[in-house]
Amino acid sequence: xxxxxxxxxxxxxxxxxxxxxxxxxxxxxxxxxxxxxxxxxxxxxxxxxxxxxxxxxxxxxxxxxxxxxxxxxxxxxxxxxxxxxxxxxxxxxxxxxxxxxxxxxxxxxxxxxxxxxxxxxxxxxxxxxxxxxxxxxxxxxxxxxxxxxxxxxxxxxxxxxxxxxxxxxxxxxxxxxxxxxxxxxxxxxxxxxxxxxxxxxxxxxxxxxxxxxxxxxxxxxxxxxxxxxxxxxxxxxxxxxxxxxxxxxxxxxxxxxxxxxxxxxxxxxxxxxxxxxxxxxxxxxxxxxxxxxxxxxxxxxxxxxxxxxxxxxxxxxxxxxxxxxxxxxxxxxxxxxxxxxxxxxxxxxxxxxx
Amino acid sequence: xxxxxxxxxxxxxxxxxxxxxxxxxxxxxxxxxxxxxxxxxxxxxxxxxxxxxxxxxxxxxxxxxxxxxxxxxxxxxxxxxxxxxxxxxxxxxxxxxxxxxxxxxxxxxxxxxxxxxxxxxxxxxxxxxxxxxxxxxxxxxxxxxxxxxxxxxxxxxxxxxxxxxxxxxxxxxxxxxxxxxxxxxxxxxxxxxxxxxxxxxxxxxxxxxxxxxxxxxxxxxxxxxxxxxxxxxxxxxxxxxxxxxxxxxxxxxxxxxxxxxxxxxxxxxxxxxxxxxxxxxxxxxxxxxxxxxxxxxxxxxxxxxxxxxxxxxxxxxxxxxxxxxxxxxxxxxxxxxxxxxxxxxxxxxxxxxx
Numbered sequence: 001x002x003x004x005x006x007x008x009x010x011x012x013x014x015x016x017x018x019x020x021x022x023x024x025x026x027x028x029x030x031x032x033x034x035x036x037x038x039x040x041x042x043x044x045x046x047x048x049x050x051x052x053x054x055x056x057x058x059x060x061x062x063x064x065x066x067x068x069x070x071x072x073x074x075x076x077x078x079x080x081x082x083x084x085x086x087x088x089x090x091x092x093x094x095x096x097x098x099x100x101x102x103x104x105x106x107x108x109x110x111x112x113x114x115x116x117x118x119x120x121x122x123x124x125x126x127x128x129x130x131x132x133x134x135x136x137x138x139x140x141x142x143x144x145x146x147x148x149x150x151x152x153x154x155x156x157x158x159x160x161x162x163x164x165x166x167x168x169x170x171x172x173x174x175x176x177x178x179x180x181x182x183x184x185x186x187x188x189x190x191x192x193x194x195x196x197x198x199x200x201x202x203x204x205x206x207x208x209x210x211x212x213x214x215x216x217x218x219x220x221x222x223x224x225x226x227x228x229x230x231x232x233x234x235x236x237x238x239x240x241x242x243x244x245x246x247x248x249x250x251x252x253x254x255x256x257x258x259x260x261x262x263x264x265x266x267x268x269x270x271x272x273x274x275x276x277x278x279x280x281x282x283x284x285x286x287x288x289x290x291x292x293x294x295x296x297x298x299x300x301x302x303x304x305x306x307x308x309x310x311x312x313x314x315x316x317x318x319x320x321x322x323x324x325x326x327x328x329x330x331x332x333x334x335x336x337x338x339x340x341x342x343x344x345x346x347x348x349x350x351x352x353x354x
Numbered sequence: 355x356x357x358x359x360x361x362x363x364x365x366x367x368x369x370x371x372x373x374x375x376x377x378x379x380x381x382x383x384x385x386x387x388x389x390x391x392x393x394x395x396x397x398x399x400x401x402x403x404x405x406x407x408x409x410x411x412x413x414x415x416x417x418x419x420x421x422x423x424x425x426x427x428x429x430x431x432x433x434x435x436x437x438x439x440x441x442x443x444x445x446x447x448x449x450x451x452x453x454x455x456x457x458x459x460x461x462x463x464x465x466x467x468x469x470x471x472x473x474x475x476x477x478x479x480x481x482x483x484x485x486x487x488x489x490x491x492x493x494x495x496x497x498x499x500x501x502x503x504x505x506x507x508x509x510x511x512x513x514x515x516x517x518x519x520x521x522x523x524x525x526x527x528x529x530x531x532x533x534x535x536x537x538x539x540x541x542x543x544x545x546x547x548x549x550x551x552x553x554x555x556x557x558x559x560x561x562x563x564x565x566x567x568x569x570x571x572x573x574x575x576x577x578x579x580x581x582x583x584x585x586x587x588x589x590x591x592x593x594x595x596x597x598x599x600x601x602x603x604x605x606x607x608x609x610x611x612x613x614x615x616x617x618x619x620x621x622x623x624x625x626x627x628x629x630x631x632x633x634x635x636x637x638x639x640x641x642x643x644x645x646x647x648x649x650x651x652x653x654x655x656x657x658x659x660x661x662x663x664x665x666x667x668x669x670x671x672x673x674x675x676x677x678x679x680x681x682x683x684x685x686x687x688x689x690x691x692x693x694x695x696x697x698x699x700x701x702x703x704x705x706x707x708x
Binding site for chain 1: 386688
């Protein structure tokens with residue numbers, strides 16, 4: 001491991017939200033400092049970082065200074081402008097690398113890539129206008145869901161098409177952006193594999209968790225997922241295949257649908273993932289440290305699961321539950337230090353050891 | 355719990371070493387920011403704190419500004435000058451409170467207090483000159499150990515007296531400071547209880563750990579300690595008695611000798627304690643979060659132990675073991691971000707889940 005970053009080194013993190021916050025804490029356990037780059041003021045990650053740069057992704061000077069001040073760069077979200085990445089990459093390694101960002105920033109690229117490496121997705125078709133939407137509906141059927149290809153997450157930029165007559169309204173909701181129509185899948189569960197791949201190519205996956213969404217936002221993740229041993233193995237093999245095909249370095253969230261015909265890849269996220277927060281209460285090394293280890297060229301840690309855990313997101317006013325949760329046994333609270341509890345805003349999460 | 359500090363509040367921590375560092379990380383989990391006050395430059399806690407003040411404990415202006423910027427003050431070491439505490443306490447609550455500091459800053463006060471509340475210590479006597487040292491040796495016998503009453507830790511300010519003729523050299527080593535002679539105790543083990551008391555008076559103790567020292571510095575703590583169920587109960591009752599007698603708020607480390615005649619109190623430390631680091635790998639809520647909860651007026655968390663753990667300190671050059679430890683299964687590494695590995699310096703620790 002000659003490329004192992006030495007304790008005392010600085011890791012640059014693009015994005016200062018709760019994922020950056022928990023990455024920074026994990027990095028401190030390994031003796032690293034973190035420098036956060038974030039356009040917004042008072043980022044949650046800034047409370048536990050050595051340094052914060054408040055600047056936009058179009059600020060070339062700030063980006064260059066940021067890159068010069070760190071030893072390696074990672075990110076907590078995938079929608080970083082290409083120009084910003086170019087500027088940073090001129091002087092510092094970005095891990096995970098550029099290829100996965102190009103893929104995951106665009107749903108069509110992502111689904112094409114997944115299919116090309118032999119993995120199944122829900123049926124999908126590209127939609128750019130009414131004619132292609134009608135053709136897509138004819139091919140895929142309804143119900144289906146229309147999503148913008150870029151920048152959508154947590155239910156934003158999405159419209160359901162329950163019957164062909166919903167098509168015009170759904171298309172209008174895309175506001176002219178290229179979209180993808182996805183067929184509804186008859187799934188019994190959605191599961192996530194939080195997978196890690198080291199700089200040396202080794203792969204380690206956390207035990208798959210089972211996700212429940214509410215209003216398009218992750219509500220709970222429970223481990224173990226209620227799947228068979230064969231499905232568990234399949235899930236891990238799928239994730240490993242994706243990581244290897246991308247020569248990936250870091251942690252990735254791979255969301256899968258469990259269907260009678262096997263596992264379908266729903267979405268990949270080239271970063272630590274909300275559905276992996278349970279690892280903080282169930283493993284010796286959690287997803288945040290695993291990501292930092294990979295990015296820093298360290299061996300991956302032992303992420304074997306030693307407890308059953310339910311992770312519950314605290315969204316918006318859910319934080320009002322904190323005084324009661326604070327008294328509950330076997331309960332670990334994680335708050336993100338956000339000042340205001342807006343509807344739909346992720347304020348924290350709770351890991352309950354079952 | 356009307357006095358519960360709200361997420362978003364700031365906790366002031368006196369001292370910026372590794373204990374402050376891990377306290378700051380724990381505070382972030384509950385949504386708090388930390389402001390570190392530390393005379394030394396580049397403190398380890400500063401890497402994960404919202405704010406750092408670099409100033410001496412004699413800097414009244416800096417202390418007043420620090421107090422004004424935080425909601426409550428705690429500390430990571432006990433030897434804070436009285437004048438500094440007076441200045442802070444004029445505007446902000448200090449938790450744990452002043453009484454325990456007055457006691458724990460002076461070995462004679464500490465031992466007197468422990469004996470007064472009906473708990474046993476090793477035989478001891480105050481020593482201020484050769485005459486009182488000879489009288490103490492006559493009363494306690496040899497071997498014995500002479501320690502300065504103030505400011506000593508990790509084997510500093512101590513001299514062994516194996517036979518009466520060692521007395522002059524031992525006294526000289528005290529450099530004129532008042533000292534205490536402690537009789538050697540025939541103990542089978544040294545154990546620690548990491549005990550917490552909330553603002554509401556509730557007490558919760560972590561399972562006692564068994565300590566092994568090397569060259570006067572803690573080497574390993576292992577849980578469970580090899581003690582009987584009755585000894586375990588006794589240990590926890592002793593710790594609870596100390597906390598209640600002091601109307602204590604926060605986490606305290608209580609070191610006990612296991613002897614054929616029962617448990618003797620060796621030392622108390624009014625703060626999170628090195629022998630409680632195992633809680634990071636063995637409990638839903640660790641000692642650092644438990645301390646923050648108490649200081650912030652929150653209910654104490656669930657610190658029940660769910661795993662057997664061995665904590666190993668990484669002292670000085672021990673950090674060279676990190677690349678190998680990083681590959682080991684069931685192993686959690688904690689490094690403190692200290693630049694230079696000096697002999698005797700605590701560089702980090704490792705929790706191995708057994």
